[in-house]
Amino acid sequence: MHTGYQSSILFLQNYLADAHIVVNQGGTNSGKTYSIMQALFCFACQNNGLVITVAGQDIPNLRAGVLRDSLKISSEYEPVAKCIKSYNKTDRIFEFHNGTIIEFKSYDNAQDAKSGKRDYLFVNEANGVKWDIYSELSLRTRKKIYIDYNPNCGFWVHDKLIGKPDVQLIISDHRHNPFLEDMEREKIESLKSEDEEQWKVYARGITGKIIGLIFNNWHICEAIPPDAKPIAAGLDFGYSNDETGCLMVYKQNGELWIDELLYEKALTNPDISERLKAAGLSKKMEIVADSAEPKSIEELRRLGWWISPAKKGADSVKISIDILKRYKLNITRNSVNLRTEIGRYKWRVELSGRTLNEPVDHWNHLIDPLRYVALNKLKISNLVQPKTRFPYTPRSLEGGMLQELI
Numbered sequence: 189m190h191t192g193y194q195s196s197i198l199f200l201q202n203y204l205a206d207a208h209i210v211v212n213q214g215g216t217n218s219g220k221t222y223s224i225m226q227a228l229f230c231f232a233c234q235n236n237g238l239v240i241t242v243a244g245q246d247i248p249n250l251r252a253g254v255l256r257d258s259l260k261i262s263s264e265y266e267p268v269a270k271c272i273k274s275y276n277k278t279d280r281i282f283e284f285h286n287g288t289i290i291e292f293k294s295y296d297n298a299q300d301a302k303s304g305k306r307d308y309l310f311v312n313e314a315n316g317v318k319w320d321i322y323s324e325l326s327l328r329t330r331k332k333i334y335i336d337y338n339p340n341c342g343f344w345v346h347d348k349l350i351g352k353p354d355v356q357l358i359i360s361d362h363r364h365n366p367f368l369e370d371m372e373r374e375k376i377e378s379l380k381s382e383d384e385e386q387w388k389v390y391a392r393g394i395t396g397k398i399i400g401l402i403f404n405n406w407h408i409c410e411a412i413p414p415d416a417k418p419i420a421a422g423l424d425f426g427y428s429n430d431e432t433g434c435l436m437v438y439k440q441n442g443e444l445w446i447d448e449l450l451y452e453k454a455l456t457n458p459d460i461s462e463r464l465k466a467a468g469l470s471k472k473m474e475i476v477a478d479s480a481e482p483k484s485i486e487e488l489r490r491l492g493w494w495i496s497p498a499k500k501g502a503d504s505v506k507i508s509i510d511i512l513k514r515y516k517l518n519i520t521r522n523s524v525n526l527r528t529e530i531g532r533y534k535w536r537v538e539l540s541g542r543t544l545n546e547p548v549d550h551w552n553h554l555i556d557p558l559r560y561v562a563l564n565k566l567k568i569s570n571l572v573q574p575k576t577r578f579p580y581t582p583r584s585l586e587g588g589m590l591q592e593l594i
């Protein structure tokens with residue numbers, strides 16, 4: 189079939205793969221998700237009455253990633269677009285004229301995954317999906333299973349699938365994706381000088397064991413509690429190749445509650461102002477912003493925002509991390525990009541294996557604004573001092589104790 193697709197090598201690899209299970213392990217932006225979806229849209233156009241299930245960790249993740257790319261694929265390529273009868277936004281289902289459907293779903297538990305059967309299954313970012321859910325889905329898949337993920341640690345794919353008969357492994361990285369801008373490539377490669385282990389995982393697609401994650405005190409919540417007290421918004425300015433990140437921080441019950449408002453590239457200051465308005469931020473709410481951009485701060489102030497520079501100092505990164513570590517951090521499920529960043533935010537590790545006292549300067553466009561709020565709004569005096577385990581009674585070593593020991 190002539191698809192009209194502009195495709196990378198990964199598309200044909202996946203489209204022509206003949207194993208029952210096709211595992212796409214890879215670095216970030218290698219084109220895994222896009223290529224697998226292109227293959228699935230082909231199968232959908234070519235075969236009557238298929239059921240194709242795309243499963244992910246949760247709906248916000250699907251929406252921000254694979255679903256967005258699917259909408260692009262489905263409308264961009266004429267031969268594919270012509271085969272599609274409708275897209276139901278509420279149920280997230282593409283229906284084709286030939287009776288085939290592509291559905292996007294997430295499953296709460298294994299029981300939930302027992303409902304329905306399918307011809308093709310795609311498990312997107314599979315390290316966010318539990319083995320027992322995958323297992324139930326795979327039992328009810330007649331033809332082929334695609335799986336993709338970044339290998340930041342070993343998980344059930346490595347333990348139970350790779351190396352077994354009828355399982356094909358395709359490893360890819362950004363060099364296999366001709367559609368990526370050079371700036372993106374450079375950003376991925378720059379990990380090498382910061383953190384070799386992350387570079388292996390995200391630039392080369394090699395299974396790693398990321399150690400030294402900074403935050404393990406965070407949880408997903410469904411919503412901000414209605415009685416949570418707003419503390420402030422945090423804002424980090426991006427530019428053409430970095431995202432501008434903004435989030436809102438609340439406090440309730442001694443815990444922090446965090447909601448992502450904005451994560452987008454190439455925004456001017458008037459754009460930021462519009463986006464913040466659209467995200468529902470009030471001009472009466474204080475925004476703590478990156479103090480390295482006084483001009484942008486002033487511009488937003490003139491647009492009517494209450495905006496203050498973050499108090500940066502020599503040790504501000506370390507201090508703000510220390511403050512944030514003292515709280516339980518509740519992050520809304522919709523904060524997809526913050527969840528990704530916080531799951532990757534780690535201390536730098538030298539080639540020798542020594543962990544440094546500074547974070548890897550990557551994936552921090554929402555972490556930084558969170559730190560700004562911590563610096564300006566969460567007082568250090570609130571910190572609970574760790575208690576020493578044993579009471580310390582100073583004693584002179586002269587005479588007494590030393591002699592007792594001899």
Ligand SMILES: Nc1ncnc2c1ncn2[C@@H]1O[C@H](COP(=O)(O)OP(=O)(O)OP(=O)(O)O)[C@@H](O)[C@H]1O
Nearest residue numbers: 194195196215216217218219220221222223338367
């Ligand atoms: N065939 C294609 N045509 C146009 N754009 C493409 C194509 N393949 C990939 N891209 C672009 O490259 C970007 C990265 O691709 P994709 O999201 O599939 O990578 P990935 O390997 O799934 O990355 P991650 O591991 O971070 O999820 C996409 O957002 C898309 O814009």
Ligand SMILES: [Mg+2]
Nearest residue numbers: 220221222336
């Ligand atoms: Mg992907």
